Structures are given as C-alpha cells and as structure tokens.
Amino acid sequence: MALWKPDPTFYASPREAVAGPPEKLAYVAAFDRSAATPDAIAVLDVDPGSGTYGDVVGWTELPNLGDELHHFGWNACSSALCPYAPHPHVERRYLIVPGLRSSRVYVIDTKDEPTSPRIVKVLEPEDLAKRAGYSRPHTVHCGPEGLYLTALGGANGEEGPGGIALLDHTSFEVLGRWEVDRGPQYFAYDAWWHIAHDVLVSSEWGTPSMIEDGVVGELLLGRKYGHSLHFWDLRKRRHVQTVDLGDEHQMVLELRPAHDPTRQYGFVGVVVSVEDLSASVWVWHRDGGEWAARKVITIPAEPADPDLLPPVIRPFGAVPPLVTDIDLSVDDQWLYVSCWGTGELRRYDVSDPFNPVEAGSVRIGGIVGRTPHPAEPGLPLSGGPQMVEVSRDGRRVYVTNSLYGAWDDQFYPDGVGAWMAKLDSTPEGFTFDERFFPHGDAFRGRRPHQTRLQGGDASSDSYCYP
Amino acid sequence: MMNGSLAALIALGAFHGLNPGMGWLFAVARGLQERSRARVLQSLPAIAAGHAASVGVVVALVVLTRSVLATRIVAIGGGLLLVAFGLYRLLSQRHFRWVGMRISLWQLAGWSFLMSSVHGAGLMLLPILTTAPAAGGAHHHGMSAGGGLSTGVFVTGVHTLAMFVVAGVIAVLVYEIVGLAVLRRAWFNLDRLWAVALVTAGAVTLVTAA
Numbered sequence: 018m019a020l021w022k023p024d025p026t027f028y029a030s031p032r033e034a035v036a037g038p039p040e041k042l043a044y045v046a047a048f049d050r051s052a053a054t055p056d057a058i059a060v061l062d063v064d065p066g067s068g069t070y071g072d073v074v075g076w077t078e079l080p081n082l083g084d085e086l087h088h089f090g091w092n093a094c095s096s097a098l099c100p101y102a103p104h105p106h107v108e109r110r111y112l113i114v115p116g117l118r119s120s121r122v123y124v125i126d127t128k129d130e131p132t133s134p135r136i137v138k139v140l141e142p143e144d145l146a147k148r149a150g151y152s153r154p155h156t157v158h159c160g161p162e163g164l165y166l167t168a169l170g171g172a173n174g175e176e177g178p179g180g181i182a183l184l185d186h187t188s189f190e191v192l193g194r195w196e197v198d199r200g201p202q203y204f205a206y207d208a209w210w211h212i213a214h215d216v217l218v219s220s221e222w223g224t225p226s227m228i229e230d231g232v233v234g235e236l237l238l239g240r241k242y243g244h245s246l247h248f249w250d251l252r253k254r255r256h257v258q259t260v261d262l263g264d265e266h267q268m269v270l271e272l273r274p275a276h277d278p279t280r281q282y283g284f285v286g287v288v289v290s291v292e293d294l295s296a297s298v299w300v301w302h303r304d305g306g307e308w309a310a311r312k313v314i315t316i317p318a319e320p321a322d323p324d325l326l327p328p329v330i331r332p333f334g335a336v337p338p339l340v341t342d343i344d345l346s347v348d349d350q351w352l353y354v355s356c357w358g359t360g361e362l363r364r365y366d367v368s369d370p371f372n373p374v375e376a377g378s379v380r381i382g383g384i385v386g387r388t389p390h391p392a393e394p395g396l397p398l399s400g401g402p403q404m405v406e407v408s409r410d411g412r413r414v415y416v417t418n419s420l421y422g423a424w425d426d427q428f429y430p431d432g433v434g435a436w437m438a439k440l441d442s443t444p445e446g447f448t449f450d451e452r453f454f455p456h457g458d459a460f461r462g463r464r465p466h467q468t469r470l471q472g473g474d475a476s477s478d479s480y481c482y483p
Numbered sequence: 484m485m486n487g488s489l490a491a492l493i494a495l496g497a498f499h500g501l502n503p504g505m506g507w508l509f510a511v512a513r514g515l516q517e518r519s520r521a522r523v524l525q526s527l528p529a530i531a532a533g534h535a536a537s538v539g540v541v542v543a544l545v546v547l548t549r550s551v552l553a554t555r556i557v558a559i560g561g562g563l564l565l566v567a568f569g570l571y572r573l574l575s576q577r578h579f580r581w582v583g584m585r586i587s588l589w590q591l592a593g594w595s596f597l598m599s600s601v602h603g604a605g606l607m608l609l610p611i612l613t614t615a616p617a618a619g620g621a622h623h624h625g626m627s628a629g630g631g632l633s634t635g636v637f638v639t640g641v642h643t644l645a646m647f648v649v650a651g652v653i654a655v656l657v658y659e660i661v662g663l664a665v666l667r668r669a670w671f672n673l674d675r676l677w678a679v680a681l682v683t684a685g686a687v688t689l690v691t692a693a
Contacts, residue, residue, distance in 0.1 A: 021672045029663035098666060099581050100509035106672045213516055252583035279516055321530035478645065481584060482515050482663050 018478075023105035026472040027095045029277040029482045031112070031220050031347045034095065034409045040470040042069075042074075042131055043406075043415060044089075044112060047463035048291050050422045052083030056354065057463060058125060059113065060132045060454060061437070063413070063470070071439075073451040073460070075132030079123060080139070082207060085422055088404075088467050090157030091165060091477050092124070092186050099481035102161040107187065109136070112469065114163060115154035118138035119231065120145055122154055122166070124189045131471065138189050145171035148191040149182035157206050159186065160478070165195060167208045169225060174226040180206025196249075200256025202241035204242025207271055210251055211276035212479045217249040218301065220269045220285060231423040234329065238291055240264035246272075246285060246301055248308045249458075252278040260310045262299060263290045269299075273345035273476070275354070275370070279483045282370050284352055285310070286340040293317035294333055296340035298354060300370045315371050316340065319384045320358050329427050339421050339428075342404050346411035347475050351442065357420055358428065360386045362402040362440070364447050377447030381438060382418055384428060390438055392454040399434040400425065406468040407475035413450075414440040437459040437468070488611045492638060495611075496645025498680070499534065499604055500642025500653070502673045503666065508531035509652040511658050512584070513591075523658050524651075529588040531647040533595025534604060539639040545612045546635040554674050558613040558692030561606070565685025573678035598644050603681050608642065610687040 028034035041064040048056040060075030079086075092111035097104050110128040115121070120142035127134040135356060145151055151168035152175075158165045164184035171177050180202070181195035196202075204221035221243020222228065227236055234241060242405045248258045274283030282302040286463045287297055298314035317333040330337065339358035345351070345367070349354070352367045360383020365373035379387040386399035400418030409413050417437045419425050425433035436456035440449055469477065499505050509529060514523030545557055582594050599605070612688060 019672055019675070021675075023667050023670050025667060027667070029666055033664055033667075098505075099584070099587075103504045103508065105666070106674070213512075213584045215585050301609040314539060431493055483510055483518075 019106040021106070022097070024093070024110045025400070027105060028478070029098050029480065030093070030481050031349070033477060034347050034473070034480070035411065036455055037151040037409050037472065039410060039413070040408055040472055040474070042471040044127070044134070044247050044469045044471070045417060046086035046089055046114065046466045047435075047460050048084065048086045048422065048466065049463050050425070053447060054462065055079045055082055056084045056086040056116070057159065057461075058086075058134060059460060059463075060134070060466065060470055061115060063415075063439070064451075065452070073145055073455055075083055075134070076127060076461070077134045077136065080138070081116075081119065081121065083118060085118035086114060086422065086466060087117035088156045089114040089469060090467065091159050092189070092474065094159040094473055096159060096161050099161040099212065103270050107248045109473065113157045113166070113184070113189070115157065115166065117155060117169075120152040120154060121305060127471070132214050140189070140191060144191050147270055148282050149194045150178060151182050151194070152483075153179070154182070158209060160210070160212070160479075163192060164189070165208060166368060167219070168203050169222060169228070176204070178203045179224070180209055181205075181219070195254055196256070196372055197265075198256055200247070201259060202247045202256055206243065206269070208237075208273045209283070210479060211275050211278070212251070213481050214225050214281055214316050215251040216249040216281070218272050218274065218283065219247045219249065220272050220440070221245055222268055224272060228421070232329065234441050237267055237289075240267060240291060242267040245269065246308075246310060257275050258308050260301065260308055262287060262310060265290050266297065267291055270341065273343055274479075275349050276347050276475075276480060277349055278480050280349070284343055284345060284367070284370070286343040286354065288339055289337050294335055294337040296325065296338040298343060298352070298357065298373070302370075303377075310359050311371065313371060314354065314355060314365065316354070316363070319385070322431050325385050327384065327428055330384075339401075340392040344407045344414075344475055346407050347409050348411055351407070351411060352413055353405045354405060355405050355416065357401040357403045358399040358456055360388055360398075362405065362414075362416060363440065368461075379440065379447065379449060381416075381449075382436075385443060390454045390456070391449050392434070392451045398430055398436060399429045400436065402438075402461040404467040406470060408470060409475065411475070412442055415468045415470075417465040417468060418441070419466050422464070424463065433464060435464050436453070488614065489641065491611050492608070492641050493645040495607055496642040497649045499599070499642075500580050500649030502677070503670055504596060504673065505534065505602070505604070505646070505650065507654040507657075508666075509591065509594070509651070509661070510654045514654075514658050516584075518633060520655070521667040522660060525588065526591060527654060529592040530595040530641055530650065533592040533597075534599045534646055535643040536592075537596045537599035537638055538608065538642055539635065540600075540637040542608065542612060542635045542638050544636070545609070555692050556610070556689050561609045561613065562685045562688035562692060563619050565603070565606050565609055566682050567685075568606060569678050569683075569685060570660030572603065572681060573675065601643045602677060607681055607684050608638065610684050610691065611686055614640065614691050644688060
C-alpha cells in the first residue's frame with residue numbers, strides 16, 4: 018500500500034541526503050563458495066550506541082544453494098521524486114538480490130522486521146531469460162521508470178551480449194530488455210546515469226565463461242576483457258557513444274557518476290593494466306558534444322617475492338593493486354578506491370575531479386601484506402578491501418573482503434576468509450573504527466560481499482534536483 | 484454560470500495546480516538545473532497549456548454535444564465513467580511515464596497534456612459541466628453552438644487560470660524561499676485524494692442527473 022507522505026528516506030537533493038539521519042542497520046550479501054549451505058543476507062548493527070554494535074544481528078537464508086550473491090539494491094530510492102514520473106509514495110523497503118551464478122533474483126522485504134528480512138518473491142532464471150534475454154544479473158539500480166538490472170550473459174547459456182533488464186518496481190516482474198539499440202556493446206558490468214541529463218553510462222567486464230572459473234590468463238594477456246565505457250540516451254534507450262580506454266586497460270568496472278545532477282562527470286575504476294599491472298581510475302566527462310575519459314589516478318603494482326605470490330601472478334614478481342571497487346561520497350568530495358590485491362583502501366579528495374589529491378590510506382589484508390585489523394593485531398587477514406560503501410553523510414565507510422568466488426580462490430588460494438571493517442572519515446582523518454570488526458565465524462562460513470545501508474547509501478540513490 | 488459552479492471550477496483548478504505531479508515540480512526542477520527563475524516561469528505557461536488542452540477536450544465534448552444529446556445521457560454515462568476511472572486510479576499501482584528530464588517547452592506541454600489526461604483532470608469537471616446552464620453566465624444565448632463554444636472556452640479558461648496561478652505561486656515559492664525539503668513534509672499522496680475526488684465527482688454527477 019502506498020504511503021500518505023513521501024518515503025522519509027527519499028531526498029530531493031544530495032545536500033538533503035547528506036543531512037539525513039545516520040543508518041542503524043547494514044545489509045550484507047554473503048555467499049557460500051562451496052554451495053553447501055544457502056547464501057544469505059546478513060544484517061549488521063551499525064548503531065554505535067547499541068549494545069550489539071558491530072555484530073551480525075540478523076540473518077536471512079535463501080531457499081537455494083549456489084546462487085552466489087553479489088551486488089544488490091533497493092527497489093525504490095530518491096529518483097522516485099523526479100518530476101517527470103513522480104511516485105514519492107512508494108517505499109524503500111525491498112532489497113532486490115540477484116544471484117550472479119544462478120541468475121535467480123530474490124525480492125526481500127525489510128520493513129516489518131528489519132533485522133530478519135523476509136523473502137517475498139523469487140524470479141527464476143527463466144523469467145530473466147525469456148522476458149529480457151539475459152542471465153547472470155549483476156547490478157541493481159532504482160530509477161523513475163522502474164528497476165534497472167544489469168546482466169553479464171545472454172539467455173539460455175549464451176555468452177552474450179549482456180545488457181540491462183527492466184523490472185517493474187511494484188510487481189517486480191521482468192518487463193523486458195532495456196536496450197532498443199545496443200550499438201556495439203557486448204560485454205556488460207555496471208550501469209548508472211546522469212539522471213537529470215537523460216544519460217546512461219555502462220561498463221564492461223567479461224562474458225560468463227570469462228569469469229566463472231576465475232580470471233583466464235590468456236584472455237587477460239590477450240587483452241580480451243572489457244576496456245570500454247558506453248554512453249546511452251536514457252530516454253530513447255539508444256547507444257550513443259563508445260569510449261575505449263585502450264585495450265591494455267582490462268576490466269572497466271564500477272561507475273560512480275557525480276551525485277550533483279547539474280554535473281556531467283563520473284569516475285570508473287580499471288582493475289589492471291596488462292602493461293605494468295597498475296590499476297587506474299578514470300574520469301569521464303563531456304567534451305563539447307562528445308564524451309571523453311581521462312586517467313586521473315594510477316596505482317602502481319608493488320614488487321614482491323614470487324614465492325609469496327599465488328600462481329596466477331607469480332611470473333610477474335609483483336602484486337597488482339587490483340582496483341575492484343570505488344565509491345564516491347554523496348557530496349562528491351571523496352573518492353574511495355579499493356586495492357584488493359595490495360590490501361589498501363585509499364581516499365582521494367576529488368573536489369577537482371581532474372586532479373584528485375590523495376588524502377588518506379589504510380592497509381588491511383592483501384596478497385602479501387596480510388595486514389591485520391587494529392582491533393586484532395595478531396590475526397593476519399586474507400582478502401583485501403573490496404566492496405566499499407559510504408554512508409549518505411560521508412562519515413562512515415564500510416568494506417568487505419570477498420571479490421567473487423572463483424577469483425578469491427585464485428588470488429588467495431589459502432582461503433580468502435571473511436571480514437568486514439568500518440572506517441571513520443572526516444576531513445582531518447581516515448581511520449579504522451576499532452569497535453567494528455565482524456569476521457570469521459560471524460559470517461557462518463560465508464564470504465561477505467556488498468553492503469547496503471538502511472535508508473540508502475552513496476551508491477544507491479540518484480537525484481533530480483541540485 | 485452560477486456562482487457555486489464558478490467557485491467549484493476555480494477550486495478544482497486550484498486543486499490541480501496544487502499537485503506537484505501536475506507540473507509545478509517540473510518547473511522547479513528545470514529552474515534549479517540552471518539556477519534560473521526565468522526557466523521556472525517559462526515552464527509554467529507550457530504546463531498550463533497542456534492542462535488546458537486536456538481539460539478543454541472534455542469540456543468541448545460535453546458542451547458541444549449537449550445540443551444534440553440528452554443531458555442525462557451525458558451525465559449518467561459520464562458519471563459512471565468517472566466512478567470507474569476513479570476506482571481504477573485508487574486501486575491501480577501504475578504510474579504514468581513518458582519523458583525524461585531534458586525536454587523542450589513543446590514536449591513539456593505535451594507531457595502536461597498526457598499527465599492531466601491520464602489523471603482524468605477534465606473528467607473531474609463533469610458535475611459542473613452537466614449541471615451548469617449551457618451558455619456562459621454573462622450572456623444567455625440558449626443552446627446555439629456559438630454559446631456552447633464560448634461556455635467551453637470560459638470554463639476551460641477559468642479552470643486553467645486557477646490552476647496556473649496556484650501552480651505558479653507554489654513553484655516560485657518553493658524555488659525562491661521554501662526549498663525542496665518541503666516535499667518530504669508536505670507532499671501528501673494526492674493521487675489517492677485525486678481518485679477519491681473523481682469518484683465523488685462521478686457520484687455527484689449521477690445523483691444530479693437522476
């Protein structure tokens with residue numbers, strides 16, 4: 018039933034979102050790599066005043082095995098206030114949770130019991146295949162027209178093309194394929210938009226066979242993974258332009274457009290350059306009538322004793338940073354960059370997006386470093402900062418350590434473990450919160466992946482008003 | 484036109500103008516995007532024009548067919564339609580969607596036309612149209628087509644003017660002073676109220692016709 022007043026977690030502008038109340042719960046997708054137990058949504062207490070702060074206080078197990086939960090999102094968010102299709106009285110209450118390996122999509126209701134959300138609908142792989150022609154659903158975004166769900170693979174075992182499925186945001190049925198004209202786009206990964214400019218941006222990873230059994234060395238060195246950005250007309254659903262970052266820049270993943278709806282730029286992370294194993298962050302922007310992209314951050318590989326490296330990178334004698342996620346604070350000032358290989362989380366001041374200034378760095382985990390969390394200095398950690406989520410007010414930053422099952426195993430063959438950490442971020446400092454370190458058994462044998470914050474976070478909402 | 488009907492016409496216009504979904508919010512969004520009050524003001528006539536066209540179609544149909552068709556048929560048929568449409572709006576989860584954010588004034592007028600039409604803005608005037616004398620109150624021409632036409636123009640004009648004034652005042656107030664935070668406190672679910680208004684208008688039409 019629709020609300021009488023707008024959902025209080027919808028904000029007209031980024032400024033209002035920043036001023037909103039802090040989150041009290043965090044939802045984390047956690048999966049069992051062995052597929053022996055079901056994947057689950059773990060609910061974490063993130064209220065510093067609570068007695069169970071930093072603990073997993075709720076747990077919703079899924080009814081199937083081997084879904085491999087990855088990225089998920091809210092059914093509705095601030096874009097519901099957009100003036101051309103306003104429906105402010107829908108509620109942000111359902112998590113749309115895709116299984117990247119199973120192609121199943123769960124709809125989970127968080128309203129009645131926020132700490133034990135309830136599954137209310139399951140879309141089977143056939144629904145996505147038949148109605149949209151896709152599989153391997155990856156990223157969810159709430160838009161004024163419905164839910165946008167990117168998918169890496171084609172239907173019925175086809176490798177591709179991947180693309181975007183559109184879902185109704187009240188019935189959660191698959192409405193169909195979003196693209197009217199996909200142009201040359203074949204690989205898919207993330208998609209987000211400049212909503213006030215009717216522009217959609219999408220990025221590229223690889224097809225299912227290129228990722229599901231781990232990174233394929235020959236394909237990587239052969240520069241076969243995705244290396245382009247795509248720009249689309251969000252209204253007409255047409256491909257407008259491809260911006261190729263150069264085939265040495267393999268895997269163009271997370272897209273973080275500026276939240277300020279008057280601006281048309283954004284950041285995208287590149288996992289690895291095959292020339293020197295560096296990772297990079299690029300800014301895309303309007304250049305006259307065209308789109309352009311420029312590398313603004315380069316993070317070099319760190320030389321290492323080959324004996325300490327997993328087979329996949331041993332020949333190189335260096336640890337690649339592997340930038341697998343980035344996140345931009347809602348005020349567009351801070352960019353967080355996860356270096357999953359070296360175990361570093363960097364913070365940049367991107368007030369001037371073309372000239373990021375490094376403004377903090379912490380170490381945790383890492384292929385060689387195995388840096389412990391300050392709360393347990395004696396415990397070496399595997400994995401590295403991976404999915405990073407920033408609170409709406411920008412003061413709290415949450416990271417989890419697992420990337421993707423098969424890739425975890427390749428880069429951390431002795432086990433990736435399971436941990437989550439929180440950082441406090443102010444203009445003056447960027448430090449671990451020593452009270453917040455759920456790890457190991459807290460996740461019941463599962464690997465934590467993406468975090469969503471109650472009431473929204475820096476990577477879920479988009480705004481139509483400045 | 485009787486004073487009561489005139490007041491109802493103006494009140495309905497004000498009600499339509501009040502609804503953020505009928506267009507003033509779009510005017511504010513366009514203004515904010517370029518930090519330009521002129522853009523807010525420029526959007527309003529387009530929105531009003533679209534609304535007028537949508538209402539005008541219904542008004543013209545009713546007024547012009549009255550000389551041919553029995554008033555009661557229009558009233559009863561219209562009343563039933565209204566109740567049904569109102570219930571549909573009340574129960575339906577569907578939301579109208581067509582354009583994006585970057586549109587021309589022509590497209591804005593078109594959007595406003597469609598938005599008003601799918602919300603039954605013109606239908607809501609049926610009780611007034613079917614009970615009011617055929618011609619405008621100022622001149623008593625009887626049932627001539629010219630009289631019907633001027634009544635139609637008069638009704639559409641008064642309604643739209645009320646809508647335009649209310650929408651304009653709110654848009655400028657929100658843009659200049661109040662700010663968009665007001666949406667979170669004051670944006671009541673007018674869709675439901677709107678649906679109830681449609682059902683009520685239908686019932687009134689039916690009762691009056693019986």
